[in-house]
Amino acid sequence: xxxxxxxxxxxxxxxxxxxxxxxxxxxxxxxxxxxxxxxxxxxxxxxxxxxxxxxxxxxxxxxxxxxxxxxxxxxxxxxxxxxxxxxxxxxxxxxxxxxxxxxxxxxxxxxxxxxxxxxxxxxxxxxxxxxxxxxxxxxxxxxxxxxxxxxxxxxxxxxxxxxxxxxxxxxxxxxxxxxxxxxxxxxxxxxxxxxxxxxxxxxxxxxxxxxxxxxxxxxxxxxxxxxxxxxxxxxxxxxxxxxxxxxxxxxxxxxxxxxxxxxxxxxxxxxxxxxxxxxxxxxxxxxxxxxxxxxxxxxxx
Numbered sequence: 001x002x003x004x005x006x007x008x009x010x011x012x013x014x015x016x017x018x019x020x021x022x023x024x025x026x027x028x029x030x031x032x033x034x035x036x037x038x039x040x041x042x043x044x045x046x047x048x049x050x051x052x053x054x055x056x057x058x059x060x061x062x063x064x065x066x067x068x069x070x071x072x073x074x075x076x077x078x079x080x081x082x083x084x085x086x087x088x089x090x091x092x093x094x095x096x097x098x099x100x101x102x103x104x105x106x107x108x109x110x111x112x113x114x115x116x117x118x119x120x121x122x123x124x125x126x127x128x129x130x131x132x133x134x135x136x137x138x139x140x141x142x143x144x145x146x147x148x149x150x151x152x153x154x155x156x157x158x159x160x161x162x163x164x165x166x167x168x169x170x171x172x173x174x175x176x177x178x179x180x181x182x183x184x185x186x187x188x189x190x191x192x193x194x195x196x197x198x199x200x201x202x203x204x205x206x207x208x209x210x211x212x213x214x215x216x217x218x219x220x221x222x223x224x225x226x227x228x229x230x231x232x233x234x235x236x237x238x239x240x241x242x243x244x245x246x247x248x249x250x251x252x253x254x255x256x257x258x259x260x261x262x263x264x265x266x267x268x269x270x271x272x273x274x275x276x277x278x279x280x281x282x283x284x285x286x287x288x289x290x291x292x293x294x295x296x297x298x299x300x301x
Contacts, residue, residue, distance in 0.1 A: 018067060019207040022053050022088040029088060031056055033071050034207050038079040045070040045078040053091050054259035057156045057172045087131035089204040090175050091154060094259040097124040097202060098250055099179055103265025105238045115240050119249055125197045132206035135301040138282055139198055142182035145280040148266035149224035149232050149288040151217065152177035153243055154208050155260040162251040167244035170256065173210040174217060176288050176296040177263040178203040203298045204261065213292065217243055222267065224288045226280065234267035
């Protein structure tokens, strides 16, 4: 029995991993797998699985193996056109959204010359989350709505005091995150929270791309454009503090829970985007592309 289980686990690890999505369909929140231009609805293909991403991730290999079988035997009756679904953020109600500031070379803060020794982190609240193709609402309280493209890490296994060498064992996968900010509100106090946690200020998606499909998260191209014009372009090779160390460091302070989101920081704007600064306005379209995670698209309303 042990040998069979071991072989099954090895086989599972060698499979191409999944692009998991959360979506809303016929009055229900669901999860599924993105398969090209279609989505496999797990509630139909494998109804024994939960319809919530955090619960799914908490089942670890059991859920993954069931989902993989369903993907390999996908039936047309269980598929939905991708363009027809209403995306939710990949995790709907995480316990924590932990964001890292000044974590890219070239974007370490005004007037600073030395790289930070420790992560500079802050929190966003769950009311900020929206999904792919959702709308960022420009509130009346700000005139300086801004964007920040980031690689997001999704925790798949809870842990406290996680050794840096074991960090990847606790990561379910990666997604794309936009740390939308109200710069004028952000500057009112010495804490960033007020400018970071307004409704809809954290687009997350379109998919959670599982760990094995991204062998090295520190070599990914990242690009953000507004209305088709590139505003940020960088590589995650420029991250100052690595993802394993972020997981280790944060877990020393608090227990990381399944579904927690770690937004790893944003690079500097391109020179032509920074001078002069152009803030977002109603009707703008923001596209963030990170290979191989896909593209997160959101409008401003």
